[in-house]
Amino acid sequence: MARVIDWLFDRELGSTVILGSTVLVLLLAMGAVFVHEVEGWGWVDSVYFIVTAVTTLGSSFVPQHEITKIFLIVWLPVGIGVGFTVLASIGAAILDAQRRRLRRFRAAVGSREGHGEGQS
Numbered sequence: 001m002a003r004v005i006d007w008l009f010d011r012e013l014g015s016t017v018i019l020g021s022t023v024l025v026l027l028l029a030m031g032a033v034f035v036h037e038v039e040g041w042g043w044v045d046s047v048y049f050i051v052t053a054v055t056t057l058g059s060s061f062v063p064q065h066e067i068t069k070i071f072l073i074v075w076l077p078v079g080i081g082v083g084f085t086v087l088a089s090i091g092a093a094i095l096d097a098q099r100r101r102l103r104r105f106r107a108a109v110g111s112r113e114g115h116g117e118g119q120s
Contacts, residue, residue, distance in 0.1 A: 017093055020086035027079045028054065034075075038068045054079040 028050055036046040045061060052059040053076060063069055 016089040017086065020082060020089055024054075024079070024082050024086050027075070027082055031071075031075055031079065034071055035063070035068060038065050038071075039063055050079075054083050056080060 028047070031050040031054070032043070032046045035041060035049055036043060039046070041049070041061070049059055049061045053072065063072065
């Protein structure tokens with residue numbers, strides 16, 4: 001079993017984007033379950049509240065129980081940090097892909113120009 005977990009971590013979850021997204025989904029699920037149980041809100045309302053809270057958008061829902069507020073004081077900085085880290089990782093991956101594409105394009109254009117000069 002340990003070999004399977006190691007393989008999953010090394011191969012599937014080794015990417016910052018995948019690992020961060022997995023942690024973020026788990027944090028969102030944990031927050032939604034907590035809010036659902038303590039506040040007694042429906043699942044959709046609980047998930048909506050948690051997603052809007054972690055994305056710093058805010059919502060019209062306000063927790064009524066002090067334990068939920070205390071939980072959110074601890075949970076929100078972690079959730080927001082992980083959420084922005086995932087977004088930054090996705091942005092970095094997109095920029096890296098664009099840089100590689102631009103390098104290939106420059107190399108292809110440069111090699112074509114080199115062939116044209118020698119034939120004139």
